[in-house]
Amino acid sequence: MINLAFESSCDDFSCAVLLKENSENDSVKIKILSNIIYSQDYVHGIYGGVVPELASRNHIKAFLPAFRIALSEAEISMEDVGLVSATAGPGLVGSLLIGLMCAKTISYALNIPIVPVNHIEGHIFSPFLDIKENKEIFPFAALVISGGHTHLYLVNSHSDIKLIGKTRDDACGELFDKVSNYLGFGYPGGKTVDELAEKGDKRAFKFPLPMIRSNDLNMSFSGLKTAVINTIDENGGPKNIKKNVVYDILASLRESVSEILFKKTSAACEAFRVKNVAVSGGVSANSRIRSMFKERGEESGLKIFFPSVKYTTDNAAMIGYAGFFKNAIDPSVRRSEFLDINADPSWEL
Ligand code: KG4
Ligand code: ZN
Numbered sequence: 221m222i223n224l225a226f227e228s229s230c231d232d233f234s235c236a237v238l239l240k241e242n243s244e245n246d247s248v249k250i251k252i253l254s255n256i257i258y259s260q261d262y263v264h265g266i267y268g269g270v271v272p273e274l275a276s277r278n279h280i281k282a283f284l285p286a287f288r289i290a291l292s293e294a295e296i297s298m299e300d301v302g303l304v305s306a307t308a309g310p311g312l313v314g315s316l317l318i319g320l321m322c323a324k325t326i327s328y329a330l331n332i333p334i335v336p337v338n339h340i341e342g343h344i345f346s347p348f349l350d351i352k353e354n355k356e357i358f359p360f361a362a363l364v365i366s367g368g369h370t371h372l373y374l375v376n377s378h379s380d381i382k383l384i385g386k387t388r389d390d391a392c393g394e395l396f397d398k399v400s401n402y403l404g405f406g407y408p409g410g411k412t413v414d415e416l417a418e419k420g421d422k423r424a425f426k427f428p429l430p431m432i433r434s435n436d437l438n439m440s441f442s443g444l445k446t447a448v449i450n451t452i453d454e455n456g457g458p459k460n461i462k463k464n465v466v467y468d469i470l471a472s473l474r475e476s477v478s479e480i481l482f483k484k485t486s487a488a489c490e491a492f493r494v495k496n497v498a499v500s501g502g503v504s505a506n507s508r509i510r511s512m513f514k515e516r517g518e519e520s521g522l523k524i525f526f527p528s529v530k531y532t533t534d535n536a537a538m539i540g541y542a543g544f545f546k547n548a549i550d551p552s553v554r555r556s557e558f559l560d561i562n563a564d565p566s567w568e569l
Contacts, residue, residue, distance in 0.1 A: 221239070221240045221302045221303060221544075222238070222239055222253075222294075222300050222301050222303070223237070223239075223301075223302070223303040223304070223305055223540045223543055223544060224301045224303070224304050224305070224323075224326065225305040225306065225537065225539045225543060226306040226307065226319035226320070226322055226536055226539065227306075227307045227534055227535060227536040227538075227539045228279045228307065228311075228315050228316060228319030228320075229309070229310070229311025229312065229316055229319075229534065230270060230275065230311055230312055230315055230368075231259075231260040231261070231264055231270045231278075231315070232257055232258065232260060232533065232534045233258040233260075233278070233279045233282035233286055233318070233319065234256060234257045234258070234534060234535045234536035234539075235283075235287050235536050236253075236256070236535065236540050237252075237254045237290050237291065237293075237294035237296060237540075238251065238537065238540040239251045239253055240544050248544075250349075250541060252349065252541075253294030253295070254289070254293035254294040255530075255535055256286045256289050256290045256293070257286075257535055257536075258282035258286055259533075260278050261407075261408060263275075264407065265407050267407075268406075268407045269397070269407055272314055272315065275312060275315045276314035276315050276317070279315055279318035283318065283319075287322070290536075298326075298330065299330075301330065302333075303332060303333055303334075303335065304323045304327045304332060304334045304335070305323070305335045305337050305536075305539050305542070305543025305544075305546075306319050306320045306322070306334065306335075306337065306539065307336075307339045307342065307539050308336035308561065308562070308563055308567065309338065309339065309563055309566065310564070310566050310568070311563075311565060312565065313563055313565040317563050320561070320563050324561060327551055327558075328551050331552055332551075333549060333550045333551070334551070335543040335546045335548045336561050337539045337542050337543050337546060338542075338567055339534075339539070340364055340369065340371070340569055341381065341542045342538035342539045342541070342542045343364045343366070343501050343538060344362040344381065344498060344500060344542075345378075345498075345538065345541055345542050346535075346538040346541070347498040347499065347500055347526055347527045348498070348525065348541075349528075349531050349538060349541055350528055350531075357496055357498075358376055358377055358496075359374065359375060359376045359492070360494055360496035360498050361375070361485055361492065361494050361496070362374075362375050362381075362497075362499075362500065363481060363484075363497065363498070363499045363500070363504075364501045365392050365393065365481065365500070365501040365503035365504055365509075366391060367393035367394055367397060367408065367410075367502060367503075368394070369386075370387035370392045370439055370441070371383060371385070371386040372384050372385035372386065372484060372488050373569065374494070375498070378542075381569050383568070384437050384492070385436065385437025385484060385488060386438060387438070387440060387441055388431070388438055388439070388440045389440055389442040390441040390442045392477050392481065393408070393501070393502055393503045395442075395444060395445050395473075395477065396409055396410040396413045396473075396503070397409045397410060398445055399445065399449070400412055400413050402449055403452065403461075404459075408502075410502060410505070410506065411505070413473070413474065414507055416467055417467065417471040417473070417474040417508065418471075418507070419471075420464070420468040420469070420470055421471055421472075422471040422472055422474070423472070423475075424468035424469070424472050425451060425468060425469055427444055427447050427448065427451075427472055427473060427476040428443055429444075429476055429479055429480050429483075430442075430443040430444060430480070432483055437484055437487060437488050437491070439480055439481075439484055441477070441480075444473070448469060448473050451469055452466075455469075474506065474508045474509075475508065478506070478508050478509045478513075482512050482513055485497055486516070486517075486520055486522065489520075489522055495521065496522070496523050496525070497513070497517060497522050497523065497524045499513060499524065499525070500526075500527055502532055502534075504526055504527065504532045505529045
């Protein structure tokens, strides 16, 4: 079965082709035949954040080339497609509508089923895109860390996902982006912060770890952001601060964020008695978060899964992957349900 997937929840347009094969022993093998991503970083960078109207306009431009290249890289034609998946929320409504309407049109024209997929669900299962999934991964704790999310879930199955903790204010990607903007390194800044932090001393500054001792699984990052900005100001401000002090601040910031995320995730594992952890979202590309989870996870007897870096940011492969495990809507059989498919910008799992 070939699944054509679309993702357009924020500022990246992506189209992917996936193949599902059923093997003899009833196990399922999913192959990613293509995964095309049109990033709009260059469009929004100068504004220091995503401009929703520009995101939708650029998705319209990206759709046809992304779609054509995805089919040609996968070496398939439209007639080979048996299923369409698309992100239906959460995200920016104007952005979501573009990918979803493209998918609905293809589904209707080819008379093939469509699956509306939750974007966060796509991230949650992205660490398993490259490995053969089997039932042993359940239950697991899922930490989704991106520009808009810092959420912890307990995942018992593809259809049983519970929110167990989240940030009360900024998402951790948002924190990296705001510090990067303040220092003049531009948006999005997570990757730059990560690279510069490599040159600094992670013990140089002691930043607060907000809510680390709260008796729940919630988190907070805005106090940490204020502490970092105050430290930059005390050391000459963004224009006059010495380079090596910037590196030390960023290394210490990255260490504090990793510490908060690991402590909360391991507390979730203890509370729900789970041993598997899946970390996903754009921020899961961070090298220190990866190394701390691997080192300390191993010490605590946890099995940690990260996606390959290419699947950390928004992509359609993860939407298609989640789509294979969801109920599809057949336009000819369930016509009224098909017509009701709409974008839901605040769709909660
Ligand atoms: O998942 P994603 O592509 O989009 C959202 O749904 O938000 O995540 C984007 C976020 C941005 O905040 C970006 O700065 C951050 O991921 N990011 C990183 C790294 N690479 C991207 N943050 C920390 N370290 C990185 N290496
Ligand atoms: Zn995302």
